[in-house]
Amino acid sequence: MLIKPPIDIPPSEITDPDLFARRRHFIRGTAAGLLAGGFGLPALAAAAPQRGEKLPDIRKSQWTVDEKPTPYESVTTYNNFYEFGPDKDDPAKNAHRLKSRPWTITVEGEVKRPQTFAIEDVLKWAPLEERIYRFRCVEGWSMVVPWIGFSFSEIARRVEITGNAKYVEFVSLADAEQMPYVRVPLLDWPYVEGLRLDEAMHPLTLLAVGLYGEVMPKQNGAPLRLIVPWKYGFKSAKAIVKIRFVRDMPRSSWMKSAPQEYGFYSNVNPEVPHPRWSQAQERRLGEFLKRKTLPFNGYAEQVAALYAGMDLRRNY
Amino acid sequence: MNNRQIVLLKCAVFAASLAPAASLVWRAAHDRLGANPVETLMHATGDWTFNFLLLTLAITPLRTITGQHWLVRLRRMLGLFAFFYGLLHFLTFAGFDHAFDPGAIMHDVAKRPFVAAGFVAFVLMIPLAATSFNAAVRRLGGRRWQELHRSVYAIGIIACVHYFWLVKITAIQWPLLYAAILAALLGWRARERMRKYQPPGVPRAAPPTVQPIRFIRR
Numbered sequence: 037m038l039i040k041p042p043i044d045i046p047p048s049e050i051t052d053p054d055l056f057a058r059r060r061h062f063i064r065g066t067a068a069g070l071l072a073g074g075f076g077l078p079a080l081a082a083a084a085p086q087r088g089e090k091l092p093d094i095r096k097s098q099w100t101v102d103e104k105p106t107p108y109e110s111v112t113t114y115n116n117f118y119e120f121g122p123d124k125d126d127p128a129k130n131a132h133r134l135k136s137r138p139w140t141i142t143v144e145g146e147v148k149r150p151q152t153f154a155i156e157d158v159l160k161w162a163p164l165e166e167r168i169y170r171f172r173c174v175e176g177w178s179m180v181v182p183w184i185g186f187s188f189s190e191i192a193r194r195v196e197i198t199g200n201a202k203y204v205e206f207v208s209l210a211d212a213e214q215m216p217y218v219r220v221p222l223l224d225w226p227y228v229e230g231l232r233l234d235e236a237m238h239p240l241t242l243l244a245v246g247l248y249g250e251v252m253p254k255q256n257g258a259p260l261r262l263i264v265p266w267k268y269g270f271k272s273a274k275a276i277v278k279i280r281f282v283r284d285m286p287r288s289s290w291m292k293s294a295p296q297e298y299g300f301y302s303n304v305n306p307e308v309p310h311p312r313w314s315q316a317q318e319r320r321l322g323e324f325l326k327r328k329t330l331p332f333n334g335y336a337e338q339v340a341a342l343y344a345g346m347d348l349r350r351n352y
Numbered sequence: 353m354n355n356r357q358i359v360l361l362k363c364a365v366f367a368a369s370l371a372p373a374a375s376l377v378w379r380a381a382h383d384r385l386g387a388n389p390v391e392t393l394m395h396a397t398g399d400w401t402f403n404f405l406l407l408t409l410a411i412t413p414l415r416t417i418t419g420q421h422w423l424v425r426l427r428r429m430l431g432l433f434a435f436f437y438g439l440l441h442f443l444t445f446a447g448f449d450h451a452f453d454p455g456a457i458m459h460d461v462a463k464r465p466f467v468a469a470g471f472v473a474f475v476l477m478i479p480l481a482a483t484s485f486n487a488a489v490r491r492l493g494g495r496r497w498q499e500l501h502r503s504v505y506a507i508g509i510i511a512c513v514h515y516f517w518l519v520k521i522t523a524i525q526w527p528l529l530y531a532a533i534l535a536a537l538l539g540w541r542a543r544e545r546m547r548k549y550q551p552p553g554v555p556r557a558a559p560p561t562v563q564p565i566r567f568i569r570r
Contacts, residue, residue, distance in 0.1 A: 106387075114387030122522045125386065175520075177388055222522040293521050312517055313464050321387050324448055 088250035091184055097165035099240055101334065105168060105248075106179035110321045112253045116173065117274060118222050119208070119215035120255065126217075127255035134214045134275065136258040143191065145280040146201035151194070155259045159245060161194070162186035166249070167242060167263075172304045172333045174268035178318045183263055184246035189237045191279065197233075201281035204236040205229075206262055206273035223289045229273040230286030230300065231264065232342075240265055240338055266335040268302045299352040303343070304333035308352050353422040365426055369433040372400045373440065390448040397441035398470075402515070402530055404434035405508055409537045416544070428484055431504070435481040442474050466517035473510040476503055505541075508534045 087108075105111075117127035139155040164184050172178040210226030212218040218225050235241065242263040245252055252258040257274025264271050270290055280286075290298035297311050306316045306329040317326040332339050343351075353361070376396055379385050385392040411427040414420070445467075450456040461471045480501055483489070489497045512534055515527035 110387035118522055124388070177391070309463075312466055314460070319388065319390060324390060325451055326449060 088246075088253055090250055091164055091246045094164045094166050094184055094249060097167045100166070100168040101170060101180065103168065103170065103180045105182050106321050108248050111179060111181055111247060112255060114179075114321065115255045116175075116269065117255055117257070119210065119218050119225070119227065119275075121217050122222060130216055131254035131258075133216070134209075134254045134258065136252075136254060136275075139259050139277075141260060141276060142278045143195045143281075144278070145205075145282050146198045147281050148196035148198060149194075153194075158243075158260060162190045164245070169242070169263060169265040170333050170335075171263075171265065171269055172318055172329065174270060174298070174302070174310060174315075176313065176315070176318055177321060178329075178333075179321045182248055183242055183244040184249065184252075185242045185244035185263070187239045188241040188243045188262065189239065190243070192237065195281075197281050200283050202233055203282050203285050204231050204233060205278075205280040205282055205286035206231075206276050207278035207280070208273050209275045209277045224292045225289075226277075227273060227289050228286060229262070229271055229288045231271070232285075233281070234342055235264070235339075238339060238342065240335060266304055266332040266339045268304060270298070271302050301343075301348070301351045303339075303348065303352075304329060305331060305348055305352070307331070308349055353420075358422055358425055362426065362429060365429060369404070369429070372396065373437070390444065393444045393448075394441065397437050397444055398515075401434055401437040401441050402511055404430055404437060405504070405511060406530070406533050406537065408434055409504065409508060409534070413537060413540045432481060432484055435477050438474050438477050441470075445470075466514055469510050469514035469517060473507050473514060476507050476510070480504060480507075505538055508538070 113128045114124045115127040116124065117131065120127040120130040137155065140152050141155065141158060142150075142152045144150040163186065165186055166182050166184055168180060168182045170178060171181050206229045208227035208229075209215065210218045231241070242265075244257070244261050244263045245259060247253070247256060252261065257272075257276075260276050261274040262272045262276065271288075285300055288298070288300065291300060304315070309315050315329055318329045319326050330336070376385075376393060380389065380393075408427055408431040411423050411430065415423040446452055446457050450460065461468050480503065483492060483497065483500060492500065512527060512531045515530060516524075519527055
């Protein structure tokens with residue numbers, strides 16, 4: 037007769053499987069960190085990125101540029117995501133604390149049917165497309181990213197936007213338990229961004245749920261983020277929990293923080309410098325010399341008409 | 353400290369001061385400079401320029417407070433390392449941002465205030481580095497040499513302005529920290545000056561207690 041000993045380990049003692057799976061990562065990271073710390077080589081501490089879960093049934097999209105995508109490692113280790121820290125490598129280090137499931141997105145404001153959607157349902161709204169977009173940061177660097185998602189306009193059919201809606205406001209998660217730097221007043225949390233309704237409804241405006249064929253890495257804005265490829269990167273809110281259709285122009289977190297530097301539109305424009313630096317050139321990650329920045333980040337043909345008759349120097 | 357100990361210490365400080373540069377070279381060779389290597393180089397060389405500038409400015413207060421006068425014999429080397437990292441910082445900017453095109457460099461200096469500030473600070477360091485050796489001190493004469501080298505205070509302040517103008521609000525703590533340290537180092541000097549100031553006509557109460565030390569051997 038086989039006698040099984042009783043299981044006397046309380047559940048609280050059992051290591052979280054997620055944490056267990058990361059043990060090598062942790063050991064490697066710590067060992068490298070100790071080694072690096074001794075020699076002043078902090079970059080050594082960064083371990084190789086873990087790849088995410090594959091997304092099924094991805095279609096090719098017409099909205100794709102024919103440029104070489106920036107390597108996955110760069111896309112996932114060089115991020116501005118201030119809820120996880122002010123340095124470029126902070127999000128990759130800290131974003132594992134984000135719980136991207138379960139996740140809901142509340143859509144409200146000037147809509148006939150305000151609703152809260154589960155992320156699983158949002159994923160089924162439309163076929164997933166791979167769109168290779170240029171991504172230009174206001175700081176003067178750029179990348180090319182194969183995002184996965186579908187046009188934001190898919191949302192309109194589900195909530196019936198009223199005629200009063202003129203703008204869309206995007207609100208990101210701000211939970212200090214998961215996002216350590218939300219305790220630090222770097223910006224006015226939660227992170228808020230906004231678009232004019234016609235900008236939001238433009239087919240290029242992407243609700244992104246992944247990149248490189250995989251579920252969105254947490255440091256890149258999991259589980260759901262916006263991508264507006266003709267605007268500076270900060271316009272593309274990450275980890276969205278609320279989408280509000282509103283009458284008045286939303287005041288974004290950056291507009292509150294430095295209104296003379298960050299305007300509502302923030303279209304990529306080589307002619308309009310940032311008050312403290314030029315925007316005429318950019319450094320594409322992986323390249324050593326700078327390249328010229330294109331008007332509307334190279335999407336002028338598709339989006340310039342949205343701004344016909346507007347003074348883009350004043351509406352920066 | 354005897355001479356032999358000072359020489360050994362100087363060798364150690366020299367090696368330690370080269371470590372940040374060596375680390376950058378090693379990381380560059382092993383593709384460990386991150387996704388934006390130019391930015392990593394730019395930030396690291398800029399940070400170390402400022403670190404050495406502050407270390408250089410810390411020598412005199414430390415020496416006076418502790419009475420360890422041999423400290424002054426490390427000052428020139430630290431100052432020259434500030435210039436060394438400043439030069440690397442400038443070369444990173446000139447080379448990677450502008451492919452060493454003088455026209456493009458000057459255009460950028462004219463256009464971007466934070467670049468202008470950095471450029472001015474760098475240019476002001478050149479005469480200090482150029483007059484750092486003993487013969488230059490003798491040739492200029494101690495007093496004139498000292499007056500020239502007081503421009504390091506202005507360089508520190510301009511470097512702070514450069515730093516404040518280039519960071520986003522989310523990173524403002526770093527220039528604030530550097531500015532606070534600089535303010536403490538310059539504030540200490542201002543206080544010393546006020547303390548030592550003698551109104552004309554009033555006889556000195558006591559002979560000076562700090563003996564001037566000769567750090568140039570004839």
